[in-house]
Amino acid sequence: MAGFDKAQGFGKEQFEALTASSAAVTKGWQSIAAESSDYTKKSFEKSRVLAEKLVTVKKVDEAVQLQTEFAKSAYEDFVAGATRIGELYTVMAKDAFKPFEAAARSLTPAE
Numbered sequence: 001m002a003g004f005d006k007a008q009g010f011g012k013e014q015f016e017a018l019t020a021s022s023a024a025v026t027k028g029w030q031s032i033a034a035e036s037s038d039y040t041k042k043s044f045e046k047s048r049v050l051a052e053k054l055v056t057v058k059k060v061d062e063a064v065q066l067q068t069e070f071a072k073s074a075y076e077d078f079v080a081g082a083t084r085i086g087e088l089y090t091v092m093a094k095d096a097f098k099p100f101e102a103a104a105r106s107l108t109p110a111e
Helices: 002-056 060-107
Strands: none
Touching: 002 060
């Protein structure tokens, strides 16, 4: 009977770990989607502002300067956004595996 109770407890721990892990993954995907959406909105807005400025330019060298500044800014924004999304993936993975680590610790005998 004790073996059955232990097996039942193990199943319950694994189910709770799976549930907690699924919640962490869902939260992680939501954070990544929000970050991606924010990056996209900012990128479109900066592109719109550039287009408005380019329409009013009277000299070619001014247009080249505007596009150069835009390209530099867009690259920096992309690198920052990619870094942030990479960090969010790392956090999501850690949070998703944390419940299983606790469940695995409960299975290993204490020294």
